[in-house]
Amino acid sequence: MADGAVRGTRWRAGAVTAVAFAFCLLGGVLQIDDTLGPPPVAAYVIAVVSCAVLPVRHRAPLAAVAGTTVCGVLVQPLGLLLTPLIVVPAVVAAYSLAVRLDGRAASAVTLASAALLVASTPLFGDLSWKDASRMGLVAASPLIAAVLGHSTRNRRAYLAAMEERARRAEESRDSEARRRVAEERVRIARELHDLVAHQITLANAQATVASHLFDARPEQTRKSLRELVATTRDALDDLRATVGLLRQSGDAVAPSEPAPGLSRLPTLLESFRRAGLEVTVEHEGTARPLPPGVDLTAYRIVQEALTNVAKHAGTGTARVRLAWNRDRVTITVADDGGDAPAADQPPGYGLIGLRERATAVGGHLSAGSRPEGGFLVSTELPLPPARDTAAEDAS
Structure with missing residues (x-):
């Protein structure tokens, strides 16, 4: 040529x-x-x-x-x-x-x-x-x-x-396509990490209890096994819903099961209680509906923070606090156990994923040891403007 x-x-x-x-x-x-x-x-x-x-x-x-x-x-x-x-x-x-x-x-x-x-x-x-x-x-x-x-x-x-x-322009399109693929991979990894880490931690705790009580307390063992079955069933349901959420495009039809949000918080806390972690919840202010992305982020933050307590803290109690203000909701998860993760170890992907989630919706997350002992995860997420109900009633 x-x-x-x-x-x-x-x-x-x-x-x-x-x-x-x-x-x-x-x-x-x-x-x-x-x-x-x-x-x-x-x-x-x-x-x-x-x-x-x-x-x-x-x-x-x-x-x-x-x-x-x-x-x-x-x-x-x-x-x-x-x-x-x-x-x-x-x-x-x-x-x-x-x-x-x-x-x-x-x-x-x-x-x-x-x-x-x-x-x-x-x-x-x-x-x-x-x-x-x-x-x-x-x-x-x-x-x-x-x-x-x-x-x-x-x-x-x-x-x-x-x-x-x-x-x-072609290079820009290729670069944008690679960036979107990378973001999608991170999003999928974050969703699966939060889901699998939570459910596997609960299943491991329940299986451990059943193993210890198998000979001495068969009734308690059967109860733990029933809870293990329920946990794995919930894990499959959550995995199916998460995969359905990840598969949909911007204009696709919503999956059969909605993405989890704070409305499912009682069910989440009950699953931790069955695994032996006693969780108390405090509410401050008037709760308001959250946008789907912020609602999912709030749920995942509570889920991952409690999962870290169950895995690392070495304590049987944790406290969740939700403070609703005019333009933001503050979520804190605290425990009285040991520091998690250890100070000489790099932070795990869980906390990294939580920070990424909070930043993606315009929020901020911090995590660290408490002066009085234990570990604290705190995040602030933006809220949509509150409706003026008085004005609506007058109209």
């Missing part, structure tokens, strides 16, 4: 040079005395020399213009008539110069070339109309070629800019 392009370029360069050579020789047919005759030797010399520099006009356009202009200046001293045909190589060089050089520089060089070509013709006596028009064409030919070359340069620059813009 590259070899074919090179051969095509060489063929075009050779064709342009051959055509310029033919026109230059044709210009030598017209003699100074306005008679027609075979091209003299000087015409061949001018044609050969001026066309010999054309193949380098792409790499060295200034040198090509200079060479063809010098040949044009020597036309009259060599006894030839300066015509537009004999300066065709200079016209080709002026076009190539305008294509490859800045507009102002190309214009200055082309004007200088045209001026030199016209100034090379000695004027004696009255200037006939025929001579004036001929010199006007000689001067105008490279200028017209420069204008065409400048237009070609602008068109190529425009096409290159459009191609670059299309390339950047």
